Amino acid sequence: MNKTVTLRNNRSVTVISSNKPNDGISESDAEMDIRAREAVRSAINKAVICKKPIAKYDKVNKRAYIETADGVKKYV
Numbered sequence: 001m002n003k004t005v006t007l008r009n010n011r012s013v014t015v016i017s018s019n020k021p022n023d024g025i026s027e028s029d030a031e032m033d034i035r036a037r038e039a040v041r042s043a044i045n046k047a048v049i050c051k052k053p054i055a056k057y058d059k060v061n062k063r064a065y066i067e068t069a070d071g072v073k074k075y076v
Helices: 027-049
Strands: 003-006 012-015 054-058 063-067 073-075
Touching: 027 054
Parallel strands: none
Antiparallel strands: 003 012, 054 063, 063 073
């Protein structure tokens, strides 16, 4: 289900549901979305391999945190 939201400055944004992401966007935009998701996934994997801290979001506590290579979570 797509939903159009009007912002304060009279601009509108169409929100695409996650169960049908390709409805309402062009084929090239869908391909760009897939490439962007893959780039983020690759960057996270590289950070894990290099033992870099990774910023994440806890949906239950609704707080951001940083997870270190040894699994320690530090809420920010």
